[in-house]
Amino acid sequence: MEKYDFLILGKNQPILEILLRLVNANENWNAVGFHDEELAKDHFLQHNVDFVLLSSAIEDHVEKEFAAFCLKTHPGVEVIEHFGGGSGLLQSEIYDRLYKKGKL
Structure with missing residues (x-):
């Protein structure tokens, strides 16, 4: 199975840590x-990111601007807005995107 790199942007630190733990629990992620x-943009420009997860507590205009920046810079990136619902929902959202791209 392919390995995928994720960038997660979120302003709620405890939720950000949970998302990092959940994604990194998959050996291929x-x-x-x-x-x-701004730090996230720098990382995005320097690394090949497959998925961008937008989490909670991001201002609406920042979320829209960051998603547009990512898609303009790397049109193949998958941007997912994830605001909760547990680990099952997050995995389903990721697997759904991989399926639609023909990666599963």
Whole structure:
């Protein structure tokens, strides 16, 4: 199975840590997390990111701007807005995107 890299942006630190733990629990997934969108942009420009997860407590305009930046910079990236619902929902969202891309 292919390995995938994730960037997670969220301003709620406890939730960000949970998402990092959940994503990194999959041996084929590697996630890094940021609470600052400028640091996240720098990382995005320097690394090949497959998925961007937008988590809670991000201002609406920041979320839209960051998603647009990612898609403009790397049109093949998958941007997922994930605001809760447990680990099962998160995995389902990721697997759904992989399925739609023909990766499963």
